[in-house]
Amino acid sequence: MxxxxxxxxxxxxxxxxxxxxxxxxxxxxxxxxxxxxxxxxxxxxxxxxxxxxxxxNTDTLHVCRINAFTRTYEGESSHPGLARRQAQKACERENDAMFCRTENIRCNRY
The missing domain is CATH 1.20.5 (Single alpha-helices involved in coiled-coils or other helix-helix interfaces)
Structure with a gap:
């Protein structure tokens, strides 16, 4: 039940x-x-x-540079973002990230 x-x-x-x-x-x-x-x-x-x-922009080349201490690191690409990232990665391979900030990157377009 x-x-x-x-x-x-x-x-x-x-x-x-x-x-x-x-x-x-x-x-x-x-x-x-x-x-x-x-x-x-x-x-x-x-x-x-x-x-x-x-x-x-197939004919455009973006060259970006960043200085850390006495060295200059460079990146180049047809896309500005890739060129910036290449330069930053090259800098970070030898330096701490605080010396390779994106605001320190300068780019030229050719």
């Missing part, structure tokens, strides 16, 4: 628990879909930027 009330109770509570799980799942799905849309927009922006640089 004790099992009948337990059975009835579990039959009554099962749909409530399933409903809560469904609501949580819906919330997670909505959040993930929003994140996917954000990432798709970011990918599109990066692809557009890449197309812009490859279409118009």
């Amino acid at each position: 004790k099992t009948l009330p337990m059975l009835l109770c579990s039959l009554f509570l099962a749909p409530l628990a399933a409903g809560a799980a469904d609501a949580e799942t819906e919330h997670r799905l909505a959040r993930l879909e929003a994140e996917v849309r954000h990432l798709q927009a970011r990918i599109q922006l990066l692809e557009d930027e890449r197309r812009h640089y490859s279409r118009f």
Whole structure:
């Protein structure tokens, strides 16, 4: 006789628990879909930027330099961001990062 009330109770509570799980799942799905849309927009922006640089700046060379102590480190690329990063990485190979800050990098376009 004790099992009948337990059975009835579990039959009554099962749909409530399933409903809560469904609501949580819906919330997670909505959040993930929003994140996917954000990432798709970011990918599109990066692809557009890449197309812009490859279409118009194929003949352009960016040369970036950074001085640390008595040495000058250089990076060059058709993309200004890559040239800056190359110069910074070259500096960081021999110096601490605090001497190779991005605000100390100077670039020229040829």
